Amino acid sequence: MARMADSKLVAAAPRPGRVAGSFRDPSGQVFHFQDRILRTMDSAAAIEFASAERVMRQLVDEGRLVDFSDAEPSLHQLFQGSIARVLQHPLLEQITYPYEWSFAGLKAAALFHLQLQLDLLDQGFCLSDATAYNVQFEGSRPTFIDHLSIKPYRDGQLWYGHKQFCEQFLVPLLLRSVFDITHHSWYRGNLEGVPSADFVKLLSTRHWFSHKLFMHIILPAKLQSSRTSQTKVDLGDSRARRLPKDAFRAMLAQLYSWISGLKVDVGKQSVWQGYAANNTYTATQRSDKGQYVAEFVAQHKPRTIIDLGCNTGDFSYVALENGAEKAIGFDFDPHALDAAFDRSVQTSKNFLPLYLDARNPSPSQGWGERERQGFSSRFSADAVLALAFEHHLAIAHNVPLAEVVAWVTQVAPKGIIEFVPKEDETVRRMLAGREDIFSDYNEEAFASALSQKARVVNKHLIPGSKRTLYTFERSE
Ligand SMILES: C[S@@+](CC[C@H](N)C(=O)[O-])C[C@H]1O[C@@H](n2cnc3c(N)ncnc32)[C@H](O)[C@@H]1O
Structure with a gap:
């Protein structure tokens, strides 16, 4: 039956x-x-x-x-x-890409990959490649998705994924840890990671004395470049080479301990890093805002929530503590994202903070412009929070206010947007030293733009400020 x-x-179904x-x-x-x-x-x-x-x-x-x-x-x-x-x-609820992971997330994925390799090796198996796209996150917990890359290990076989591991995990991490350059745009510009050969060009001669850098990055890059410049390649050469199992294990263990110790320079403060503790709200205003978010979540019961401009995740946590099952936070501040990821690791909540520059979200790209999907086709949620966020696009980046509102309301069918008026200290600072070309940036225009896209179901002035929280439900 x-x-x-x-x-x-099956007969009725469209082809997969x-x-x-x-x-x-x-x-x-x-x-x-x-x-x-x-x-x-x-x-x-x-x-x-x-x-x-x-x-x-x-x-x-x-x-x-x-x-x-x-x-x-x-x-x-x-x-x-x-x-x-x-x-x-x-079906995983969302697929994310390494160019959207924080440094802390990429590091967790790299360590996860290495530990998996080590454990598989003990059981006579290995991974056939080392692509970072085979790791996905549930909250901050990595998981592996490519069953067919788990293969029987043949004694003495080379680690074919070594270059890929270095370019997709190690080099992007070193870029930040050695040079304080974030990996996101370099990775997104070249989906296979950051080429070792490019990274070598950034190194100075003192780096050549680092045994680990030399063995994993500099030497392979030099060998690769001499091989590609050879007119005749000796195919028998790589077949004859062997990597004994113990040496393979030692390589994996060395990378594990190296990557575990990689840190970012916390002395280099970012603009938003200390925002949660040091902002233009009073503690009472912040807790009032938290209360509003808590009531919204309790009333609307979103299972998943997207938090735009999440910073270190304070309001994602308010949502999670009030009944949401899962929060995905987006921000472009690398330090805030690292702190948010560490916070997620330390709690058992389902919170995944991801890199997004809302001025330029991940596009659909790669082979056929479909291999990696863009932001809007991959992320959806029951509700969105855009708190103290819209003015960063409308004022700091000149995006017409109505377009900011339209974009936020596309992210989820309901949510809260905070409107920050010109009289607010943050906007005043944004406008200081530049011409105010935003004659139509005001609350009336904001409310009108929102009503074009959604029904305003509630609004709330944060006491002692001129900021207003708007709860909307999108008109379908
Ligand atoms: C004023 S804080 C608000 C943090 C939190 N939502 C709140 O209400 O307390 C603004 C946040 O938006 C982030 N942000 C600003 N412009 C952004 C952009 N273009 N893309 C992504 N995040 C952005 C900043 O890094 C910062 O963490």
């Missing part, structure tokens, strides 16, 4: 769409189908998968690998060609 129902479901980023491995591909992910395998991949299945199940139980089960046999009909096995996985 169940089987017949499945067949009908291949996940745009899943084209690199012809032996196994990933598809969206209804509310799940399907993963196909050819016979060679299925044999390898079966050999690692027990280890994978253990990783699932430990929360380190996304769950899997065999798809109903009827679903095999959806695919053409020689498919030996089809798995199904739960």
Whole structure:
């Protein structure tokens, strides 16, 4: 009976769409189908998968690998060609990319990857590559999503993912830790990470004396450049080389301890780093604002919430403590994001702070301009908070106020936007020393723009200030 129902479901269903980023491995591909992910395998991949299945199940139980089960046999009909096995996985609520992770997040992902490699190696397996896109976050907890990159380990095999690991994890982290350059735009501009060869150009001769930098970055970059300039490549060469298991393990352990110790220069304060403790509100005004957010969450019960300009996450936490299950915070301040990520690690709440410069959100890009999806097609939530945020776009970045309001109301169907008027000290500071070209920046224009896109269901003047919190519900 169940089987017949499945067949009908399959006959009526639209064909699964291949996940745009899943084209690199012809032996196994990933598809969206209804509310799940399907993963196909050819016979060679299925044999390898079966050999690692027990280890994978253990990783699932430990929360380190996304769950899997065999798809109903009827679903095999959806695919053409020689498919030996089809798995199904739960759909992750959102996919994020390394160029959206904080330094702290990227570091957590790097350590997660290395620990996974070490543990797999102990059981006779390894990862076939080291792409950072195979790590995803649930809150601040990393999890692995690419089952087919778990392969049997052959004694003495080289670590083929070494260069990829360095360029997708290590170099972006060093960029910040050595030079205080954030990785986001370099990574987003080159989806495969930050090329070691480019990083080497930034180093001075004293860096050449660092054994770790030399072994993992400088030497491989130099060898790569001499290999690409050779007219004839000796293909037998790499086949003859061996990396003994102990040496492989030592390499992984060395990277683990190096990355664990990487820090950012906290002496270099960012504008927004100390904002939560040092801002233009009084403590009473801040707690009044928190109370308003708490009441909104208690009344509207959003399961997921997006917090634009989250800073270190204070209001995401108010939402989480008042019934929201999950908060995704966005900010462009690297120090605030690191503090927010550390806070999430220290609490058991589902809070993921991500890098977003709202003036230039992640675009759809990569192969076919679809390989990596843009901000608006990937992130959705039941509610949005845009607190003390709109003036950063409308005044500091000259975005027409109505467009700021329209953008925020597209992020979620309901939420709270705080309007900060010109008389406010922060806006006065923003306008100091520049011409005030914002004749239509006022609360009336804000309210009118909001009413074009949404219904205002409540508003609240923060006592002792001229800032107003507007609760809206989008008109569909
Ligand atoms: C005034 S603080 C507000 C923090 C918090 N929402 C609150 O109400 O207390 C503004 C925050 O917005 C962030 N921000 C400003 N411009 C931004 C932009 N273009 N993209 C993302 N975040 C931005 C700042 O880094 C800062 O953390």
